[in-house]
Amino acid sequence: MTPRPILSSDELIARAIEYAGAGRKRTVAVAAAQDVDVIGAMAQAEADGFLNGILVGDADKITAMAGDESIDIDRLEIVDVKDVTAAAHHAVKLASEGKADAIMKGFLPTSSLLKVVLDKQYGLRGKNTLSHCAVLDIPGYHKMINMTDGGMVVKPDPDTKFQILENAVxxxxxxxxxxxxxxxxxxxxxxxDAVPHIPSDINVVIPQAKEKLGDIVIQGPVSFELATSKIGFEYQDETGLVVGDADIFLMDSIEECNLVAKALIQFAQAVFAGVIVGAKVPVSLVSRTDTIKNKKASLAIACILADYYDRNKVWQ
Amino acid sequence: MEKTAQMTIPEVHSFEQIVARAKEKSATKPARAVLVDTSNAEMVTAFEKAAGEKLIEPVSIADAEDANKAATVALQMAVGGEVDLIVKGGFPHIEFLRQMLDRTVPFVGRGKLVSHIGVIDTKQYGKLLFVTDAGLTVQPDLKQKLALIQNAAGFAAKIGVEMPRVALLAAVEVIYPQMPVTTDAAILAKMSERKQIKGCLVDGPLSFDVAIDMAAAHSKGITSSEVAGQADILVAPTIETAHGIYTAMSLYGKSEVGGVILGGKVPVALASRSDSVSNKYRSIALAVLAS
Structure with a gap:
């Protein structure tokens, strides 16, 4: 089958809807769903038709919040578990039993949720570290760029960096x-050449990637400017197919990734789809300040990733 | 409902003002400028425009075709007081730095830190944003961060941003012992609070949105900071972070930008690869004001 690359946030949402329409609608379980922004995003995504939602959390609070904001949650399933940690366990258990394809963070800290996701009894650990992918649709750039990792790994060593890359791929x-x-x-x-510690990372990651990850073109060191723009390129010695056309930008530190991505979100109106990758189910999280489109894009990418895992039997 | 604090807008808050001020300055005392390497057509155009508009008084170098030699001569002219600023053209950045930092020149005084300051004018923000260091200091330690703050704050004040607000950027706005970027920021913020850092207000760690968006700062519970939500200067933890922010803003953030290296005998106008002629011209205006 000819690949149909997804190049924008609109296409991302459209593709999730298409898969759902083809009988592959994915189910997202929310851990501690008593969070009005999360309830809103889930209701919207459900109305768009690309997911089934299970809200695990304090049913009274969920119902009250939805009522206050006039959010229609009739088509979302509610499982009443008042304690947030117990709710996280319940949502993760649904995923481990195959009753949910992706998990979404509700009203609890990310670290608490991930601890449960990685709890051995659920068997959802993959072989790689968990990493965050911020897939940005930047107006002015002709495709989306996956900037990673700006949310999980504080200071990746070369091996961890390779795992972050493998997750992104x-x-x-x-x-x-x-x-x-x-x-x-x-x-x-x-x-x-003035940065001794960084090329050593690159010297580990790039050959490893070329050897182990098929069908990729990889290049570094490359700045954000060079990764996304060919302007003025002739003045530099860099050559290669990645210049001005990167799909993935594997960044050096959590700060670099987080800060540059946020600059693009704040001032370049970039729409971003964020997802935590590395477990056997995608973990989605949205923040209060996200626009509704960001939130839908994040849920859509989780569904598309879950679909990919399922169709390709990635974890079997 | 608590009233959202208003952002303080400094007197100088746009590149139009910077260019106008630079021209005024050069009208009283012409800023003598030398161009290193004529191989970048855009920088040559920007330099000629600046000369034509009397923003600078061009000083020519014999043997200008040999860029390597031209760099040496330009740095010597700066040390000898023959020029007020240097404009770097297509000459490779790393080569230029190597020559500039060569102690035998001596373009950089002992104990001085040279740093790059990028200036960003995005009309979405309402005032200028200064970002440092996108050009020289790869991974500044605490002492270097202090010097970066002082270079940037001194420059901001010089162009008309009084008591600039300095945000020490991090991925989060809480302090984690396992994240040295956050602990460094906390130390510098405390030094500022104790008035150990003069001429500016420093706070951190601050994430990007908290630094520049008052609503984001308030939603994270940061309500008493003099910097959060209204930063003038962004100090990034690494060179690639600063460079990434600067180029993200110029390529996609609908911003006018310019850059300058400070801390040497004279300022050096230094644009980024993808900067347009207009932005390269703005870098020259910044160097005039810094001279």
């Missing part, structure tokens, strides 16, 4: 990108 496969173009960040592109 899995998302790229789910988005049907081929070949996957990966830019690896380190200092500025013209300045790499």
């Amino acid at each position: 899995m998302v790229a496969r789910a988005l049907e990108l081929s070949p996957v173009k990966v830019a690896v960040s380190a200092a500025t592109d013209s300045f790499s």
Whole structure:
């Protein structure tokens, strides 16, 4: 089948709807669903037709919140579990039993939820570390770029960085990108020889990626500028197919990724789909300040990723 | 409902003002400028425009075709007081830095930190944003961060941003012992609170949205900071972070930008690869004001 690459946040949501229409509607279980923003996003996504939702949490609070904000939750299933940790366990258990395809964070800290996701009794651990993918649709850039990791791993060593990349490549496969173009960040592109610690990372990650991950083009060190723009490119010595056309930007630190992504969200009106990858089910989280489109895109990417796992028997 | 604090807008808050001020300054005392390497057509155009508009008084170098030699000569001219600023053209950044930091020149005084300051004018914010260091200090330690703050705050004050508000950026706004970026920021914020850092207000760690968006700051419970939601200066934890923010803003953030290296004998106008002629011209205006 010819790959149909997903290149924008609109296409992302449309594709999730298409899969659902083809009889592959995914179920998302919310852990501690007493959070009005999460309830709103789930109701919207359900109304758009791309997921079934199970709200695990304090039923009284959920109903009251939905009532106050006039959110129609009639078509979402509610499971009444008042304690937040117990609710997290319940949602994760649904996923481990195959009754949910993705998990969404509600009213509890991310770290508390992930601890439950990684709890051995549920068997949802993958072989890689958990990492966050921020798939950004930046107006002015001709495709989406997956910036990682700006949310999970504080200071990745080269092996962890490879795992973060492998997680991101899995998302790229789910988005049907081929070949996957990966830019690896380190200092500025013209300045790499003054940064001894970074090329050593790159010297580990890039050969490993070329050996183990098929159908990718990888290059580094590359700056954000070089990863997404060819302007002025002739003045530099860098060559390669990734320049100005990156699908994945593997960044050097949590700060770099988080800060540059937020600059793009704040000032470039970038729509972002965020998902935590590395477990056998995608974990979705949205924050209060996200726009409704961000929230829907985040849920859509979780559904598309879950669909990819299922169709390709990734974890079997 | 608590009243949302208003952002303080400094007197100088746009590139139009910067360019106008730079021209005024050069009208009284022409800023003598030398261009290193004529191989970047956009920078040459920007330099000629600046000369034509009397923003600078161009000083030429014999042997200008040999960029390597031109850089040496330009730095020597700066040390000898023959030029007020240097404009770096297409000459490779790393080569230029190598020459600039060479102690035998001596372009940089002992104990001085040279740093790059990018200036961003996005009309969405309402005032200028300064970001540092996108050009030189790879992974600043605490002492270097202090120098970065002082270089940037001194420059901001010089162009008309009085008592600039300095945000020490991090991925989060809480302090985690396992994240040195956050602990460094906390130390510097405390130093500022104790008035150990003069001429600016410093706070951190602050995430990007909390630094520049008052509503985001308040939603995170940060209500008493003099910096959160209204930062003038963003100090990034690494060079690629600063460079990433600067280029994200110029390429996609609908911003006018310019950059300058400070801390040497004279300022150096330094644009990024993808900067347009207009933005390269803005870098020259910044160097004029810094001179």
